[in-house]
Amino acid sequence: MKILTGNDLASGDVTWWTGEGWSRHVEEAVDVADQGEAIAHAEEGARRVNAPYVIDATDTPEGPRPAHIKDRIRALGPTVRPDLTLKPADPNAGSWVI
Amino acid sequence: MYKYDEYDHSIVASRVEEFRDQVNRRLAGQITEDQFKPLRLMNGLYLQLHAYMLRVAVPYGTLDSRQMRMLAHIARKYDRDYGHFTTRQNIQYNWIKLEDAPDILAELATVEMHAIQTSGNCIRNISSDQYAGAAADELTDPRPWAELLRQWSTFHPEFSYLPRKFKIAVIAADEDRAAMRLHDIGLQIVERDGRHGVAVYVGGGMGRTPMIAPLIKDFVPFEEFVSYMEACLRVYNRYGRRDNMYKARIKILVHEIGAEKYAAEVEAEHAHVKKLDLDPPRAEFDRIAAHFADPAFETGLSDEIDRSDPDFAVWLDQNVAAHKTPGYAIVNISLKPTGGIPGDASSAQIDLMADLAEKHSFDELRVTHAQNIVLPHVRKADLYAVWQQLRDAGLAEANLDLITDIIACPGLDYCSLANARSIPVAQKIANRFADLGRQRELGELKVKISGCINACGHHHAGHIGILGVDRKGTENYQLSLGGSGAEDVSLGQITGPGFSEDGIVDAVEKATDVYLAQREAGERFVDTYRRIGMAPFKEAIYG
Numbered sequence: 337m338k339i340l341t342g343n344d345l346a347s348g349d350v351t352w353w354t355g356e357g358w359s360r361h362v363e364e365a366v367d368v369a370d371q372g373e374a375i376a377h378a379e380e381g382a383r384r385v386n387a388p389y390v391i392d393a394t395d396t397p398e399g400p401r402p403a404h405i406k407d408r409i410r411a412l413g414p415t416v417r418p419d420l421t422l423k424p425a426d427p428n429a430g431s432w433v434i
Numbered sequence: 435m436y437k438y439d440e441y442d443h444s445i446v447a448s449r450v451e452e453f454r455d456q457v458n459r460r461l462a463g464q465i466t467e468d469q470f471k472p473l474r475l476m477n478g479l480y481l482q483l484h485a486y487m488l489r490v491a492v493p494y495g496t497l498d499s500r501q502m503r504m505l506a507h508i509a510r511k512y513d514r515d516y517g518h519f520t521t522r523q524n525i526q527y528n529w530i531k532l533e534d535a536p537d538i539l540a541e542l543a544t545v546e547m548h549a550i551q552t553s554g555n556c557i558r559n560i561s562s563d564q565y566a567g568a569a570a571d572e573l574t575d576p577r578p579w580a581e582l583l584r585q586w587s588t589f590h591p592e593f594s595y596l597p598r599k600f601k602i603a604v605i606a607a608d609e610d611r612a613a614m615r616l617h618d619i620g621l622q623i624v625e626r627d628g629r630h631g632v633a634v635y636v637g638g639g640m641g642r643t644p645m646i647a648p649l650i651k652d653f654v655p656f657e658e659f660v661s662y663m664e665a666c667l668r669v670y671n672r673y674g675r676r677d678n679m680y681k682a683r684i685k686i687l688v689h690e691i692g693a694e695k696y697a698a699e700v701e702a703e704h705a706h707v708k709k710l711d712l713d714p715p716r717a718e719f720d721r722i723a724a725h726f727a728d729p730a731f732e733t734g735l736s737d738e739i740d741r742s743d744p745d746f747a748v749w750l751d752q753n754v755a756a757h758k759t760p761g762y763a764i765v766n767i768s769l770k771p772t773g774g775i776p777g778d779a780s781s782a783q784i785d786l787m788a789d790l791a792e793k794h795s796f797d798e799l800r801v802t803h804a805q806n807i808v809l810p811h812v813r814k815a816d817l818y819a820v821w822q823q824l825r826d827a828g829l830a831e832a833n834l835d836l837i838t839d840i841i842a843c844p845g846l847d848y849c850s851l852a853n854a855r856s857i858p859v860a861q862k863i864a865n866r867f868a869d870l871g872r873q874r875e876l877g878e879l880k881v882k883i884s885g886c887i888n889a890c891g892h893h894h895a896g897h898i899g900i901l902g903v904d905r906k907g908t909e910n911y912q913l914s915l916g917g918s919g920a921e922d923v924s925l926g927q928i929t930g931p932g933f934s935e936d937g938i939v940d941a942v943e944k945a946t947d948v949y950l951a952q953r954e955a956g957e958r959f960v961d962t963y964r965r966i967g968m969a970p971f972k973e974a975i976y977g
Contacts, residue, residue, distance in 0.1 A: 346461060347531045348485035383463045387481060404907055406846060409855075410483050414847040416775055416857045420514055420529075 337367040337395050340375055341407065342388030350410045351385060352400075358385060360422065362411035363399030401432070408433040435498050435798065436581050436725040438546045445589065446543045449550060453477045454536035461533065476556075478549025479535055482850050486530040489552040490542060494562035494580040494604070495523035495801040497547075502788035502799055504545045506781040512538050517784065519769060519777040521841055521892055522601070523561050523801040524552060528848050550588065555596045557587035557667075561603045563611045564802040567726060568764050568810040570756040574630060576606040576623055578723040579659070582714065585722075586660050593667050597674035598682035600667070601639075604632075613803060613919035615647045616640055616895055618684045619666060624653060631655040636666060636696065637688030640889035644925050645685040648693040650700065656719065658704070661712045665704035669696065728759075729796035729811060735761020739814050746821050748870065749832040754817065757810075765795070765809040765820060766802075768831040768839060772868045773861050776842040777805030779829075786827045794820050803892075803919075804841055804880075806834070836873040837881055837946070838864040841892050845885030845902060846909070852885035854902025854909035855935075859883055862939045867946075876946055879959045882917070895919035897960040898942055899926040911938035915945060915971055916963045924964075929972055944974045 339362075340353035351358035352365035353375060359365070368375055372390035379385045392403040402408050413421030415430050423429040438446070453473070460470040474480075478489040490505070497505075505525055509517045512534050513527040520526055530538065542548055551558055560580040567575040583602060587593065593600070603614045606623040614620035620635035631653045638647030654662045670684045673691070688696045737760060741747040755764040767787060770776050779787070787807055791799045794816045800808035812820055824830040833839045840863060843849065845856030860883055867873055882896030886903075893899035899914040910932040917926030933941050946959070948971050953962045963971065 343481060343485070346533045348481065348529075350484060380467070383461070386467055405909065406483070406850075406852075409846060413484060415855065416847050416861065 337393050337400060338369060338372055338390050339365040339393045339400050339402070340368045340372045340388055340390055341365070341402075341410065342376070342379075342385035345383050345386045348386075352411075353379070353388075362402065365393070365400045367395070367400075405433065435496065436493070436577075436722065442546070443543075446546075446548050446550070449477070449548065450536060450539045450543050453539060457532060457536050472554070474532075474535075475553040476550070477535070477539065478552035479530070479532070480553065480850075482528065483846075483848055485528065486532055486535065487848070488527045488530045488535065488538060488549055489520070490525050490527070490547060490549050491552050491559045492523050492525060492547075492801050493584050494560055494566070494577050495564050495803075496562075496566070496577060497799050497801070498797045499788040499792035499799070501545045501547055502784055502791065504542060504547065506784035506788065508538055508541065509781040509784065516778055516780045518775075518844065519779065519801050519805050519807070521803050521805060521843070521890060522559055523564075523803055524559055525801070526844075528844070554594075555598050555600075556594050557583075557590065557596075557600045557602065560584050560587070561601070561612055561617070561803060563605045563607060564800040564808045565611060565755065565764055565810065566606070566800075567728070568757050568762075569607055570758045571609055572607040572758070573623055573625060574606050575723070575726050576604040577726050578719060579606075579621070579623060579632070580604045581722050581725070582660065582719060583663065586663065593671065596667070596671055597676045598679065598684075600670075600684065608921060610919070610921040610923070611802075613892065613895060613923075615923045616644075616892075616919055617647065619663070620647050626653050626655075629655055632659060634662065634666070637685040637693065639683055639685045640892060640894050641683065642680060642887040642889075643683075643686065644889070644894040645689060646923050646925065647685070648688065650688075650693055650697040656716075657713055658708055660714060661708040661710065662700070662704055664712055665700045665707045668703050668707065669699045673699070729798075731759045731762060731811070732813070733760075735813060735815065737761060737814060739817060743818070745825075745832075746818055748874075749821055749830055750817065752832040752836070752874070753834045759811075761814055763812050763814050763817060765812045765817070766834045767807040767809065767824060767829050768833055769806050769829075770833060770839050770864065771828055771831050772838060772864050774864075775857050776840050776860050779807075783827055783829055786823065786829070790820055790823060804839065806839070832870060833873060835878045835880065837867045837876050837879040838873055839880070840864065841880075841882040841896070843884050843886075843891035845883075845891075849885060849890075851888055852902070853887075853904035854885050854911065856883045856885040856891055856900075856902060859900060859902070859911060859935060859938060862935070863942055866939050866943060876949070877958055879946070880918070881942070892919060893917070894925050895923070896926055897958070897963070898945060900938060900942075903932065905932070909935060911935065913938060913941050913945075913975070915968065916960060918960055922960075924960075927968060929968065930976055941975045945971050948974045
């Protein structure tokens with residue numbers, strides 16, 4: 337599947353396209369198929385996202401898992417600071433990245 | 435410490451308000467990201483993996499307690515309670531909001547700090563010896579020279595859009611603690627016939643094409659120093675390649691046309707430039723140098739230190755360096771606790787270091803290119819009290835220049851350019867060699883790790899260097915041996931095929947085993963490597 341990601345313009349937070357808007361949680365991302373570039377262009381123009389781009393992901397029962405480690409780190413947070421990730425209480429969260 | 439004059443205050447304040455307006459226009463949709471990106475980069479604001487990242491300049495690595503406390507305040511108020519000290523003697527914040535950036539810059543300006551020219555194809559922060567003004571082995575304090583260059587290069591209209599970024603280091607001792615010859619221009623202050631001038635090395639650097647800067651002029655007197663730098667940059671600006679960013683650094687130009695040809699071009703340009711009255715009068719240099727005058731060192735102090743606490747004694751031997759003044763010492767604060775993140779410090783730790791500087795080091799601190807902090811002027815009688823407070827704050831790791839004093843770039847955990855993570859590798863090596871006795875048995879051993887070919891982690895200059903690469907979506911690590919960023923400068927050689935994250939730690943350990951088995955008396959790791967060559971190491975690592 338293809339999913340769309342970028343950063344929130346004002347905060348810089350990593351965001352994912354949900355079909356209706358942007359979420360901080362990759363599990364809410366939707367398959368954009370071949371519409372990613374068009375959505376990115378429109379959303380960037382509306383200043384709802386900064387530097388959007390389309391990535392490959394795998395559809396899993398827990399939601400989309402980005403194909404590349406860089407985007408998995410973006411999705412969760414730095415592997416060396418579990419306390420700063422989106423799931424600081426989950427001791428196994430890091431294994432999802434690696 | 436240099437203090438801003440009215441002009442300095444004015445240009446920094448103007449820049450803050452200019453950037454505030456640019457941010458407002460970006461947030462209001464009046465300018466696009468393509469238009470805004472170069473503007474934010476000129477103010478040190480990057481977009482990284484998780485958020486905006488702000489890089490704040492620490493000119494030649496020197497700052498006072500008021501500035502250090504401001505860095506802690508920014509970490510606490512605008513970031514996630516920590517900062518990352520870098521190999522360029524700067525500090526980076528990883529979780530900055532665009533909407534906060536103008537306020538941060540305004541707060542920095544109140545303590546004479548900024549983020550100007552910490553990005554972009556301009557002359558970056560001038561780096562220097564972290565022991566400047568304190569070292570027992572220096573000819574003179576290099577910081578007035580560095581400050582002169584800072585003033586010359588700030589907003590220089592001709593050098594704001596160079597072919598590529600440009601880094602200058604200034605030292606004044608034969609022991610090179612600033613990786614001087616791995617800079618675009620490296621300057622060593624030397625003396626000839628009773629006059630101070632600079633030996634000029636041009637065309638060094640790391641990145642994908644590492645080069646050691648050749649000497650292009652052995653002595654440029656102070657009276658021609660600035661105009662000669664102007665000529666060096668003009669020749670680069672004229673001939674440096676702009677068609678290919680991978681060949682745009684000055685090292686490529688100097689390498690392609692040769693150091694002699696480059697030097698001849700500079701001489702010809704300098705013959706013209708020196709007539710332009712660019713060189714400041716001696717009185718102006720003296721005005722700047724007065725800011726860096728020695729503090730009021732006490733005389734008649736004892737050099738005796740009570741070494742009865744064994745942990746303190748180890749730290750004393752490892753992390754404390756000789757000072758030029760009897761009764762004083764230079765304290766190195768390691769930001770490399772076992773298993774920690776190299777260069778990271780919490781706001782509480784930054785505040786503590788500021789407090790110690792104010793109370794025990796004439797209000798001065800230094801940031802080192804090895805991502806540590808220095809208290810340059812500590813009375814020997816105060817060392818035990820300083821050590822106790824550092825210990826209580828987790829800042830007394832006695833590992834300076836040992837295998838766990840690892841330089842590591844932020845890597846793929848933070849950096850959008852990285853191909854692999856650096857920090858976890860540093861942590862695993864540090865954990866493997868956690869025993870301090872084992873570290874000290876290995877002696878000086880500089881490990882440097884980069885998460886991509888841009889080499890922010892200085893891997894080319896590591897006695898042991900590690901480069902993270904992306905191999906079909908998987909992190910892989912290349913090992914190199916024999917590099918050095920010091921006065922015995924050399925570039926490391928790759929051992930062979932790369933390793934997994936755990937495999938690279940094993941490979942490092944095997945390399946140290948070879949060293950222990952083969953070393954001769956007095957040899958450091960790099961000395962043994964240079965004597966016996968790569969073969970025994972390759973055999974042990976891959977055999």
